Amino acid sequence: MNTKMAEYIMVILKSRINIMWSWGCKNFVALNDGLMWHVQGYLLNGYVKVLYNIATDAFDVYFLNNKKELVKKVEEVYLDNLVDVIDWNVEKDDSFDYDKRVKQQYSISLY
Numbered sequence: 001m002n003t004k005m006a007e008y009i010m011v012i013l014k015s016r017i018n019i020m021w022s023w024g025c026k027n028f029v030a031l032n033d034g035l036m037w038h039v040q041g042y043l044l045n046g047y048v049k050v051l052y053n054i055a056t057d058a059f060d061v062y063f064l065n066n067k068k069e070l071v072k073k074v075e076e077v078y079l080d081n082l083v084d085v086i087d088w089n090v091e092k093d094d095s096f097d098y099d100k101r102v103k104q105q106y107s108i109s110l111y
Contacts, residue, residue, distance in 0.1 A: 005052050006030035009059075009082075016083045023048075023090045034059070041090035046071065048086055063089050 010028070013020045024040030034051035049062040056076050063072040077085045 003030040005033050006035040009035040009050050009052075012079050012082050013086075019083055019087050019091075023086070039090045042092065044071065044090045048090065050082070050086075061085055061089075 006028075007030075022041070024038075026038050028035060028037040031049070031051065033054075034049065036047055036049040039046065039048055044063055044065075046066050047062075047064040047068055049064060051060050051062070052058075053060050053075070058076045058078050059082055061074045061077050061082070062070060063074075065071055072089060074085055074089070
């Protein structure tokens with residue numbers, strides 16, 4: 001199995017490691033054209049699979065539940081947006097006040 005793409009994706013993720021680790025990442029698996037791992041975020045407790053799509057020269061990102069069933073797919077994600085796309089589907093989105101929820105979860109006050 002060619003793991004170079006998995007290694008490349010990991011380099012992209014580690015470029016913003018503080019965000020990456022907020023997803024509760026574990027169990028990384030190199031795939032032929034990508035990488036898959038388990039996450040435990042506010043929005044998704046399941047798997048993220050990132051595959052390189054040679055036709056678009058971009059990534060296709062799959063969000064899977066714990067049974068590895070497809071929840072959502074985002075196509076044509078370029079490397080400079082990869083971490084943000086994953087973050088918005090694993091950890092936060094526009095449906096709730098993320099900062100408020102984190103402060104409540106960890107009993108953090110502003111003052």
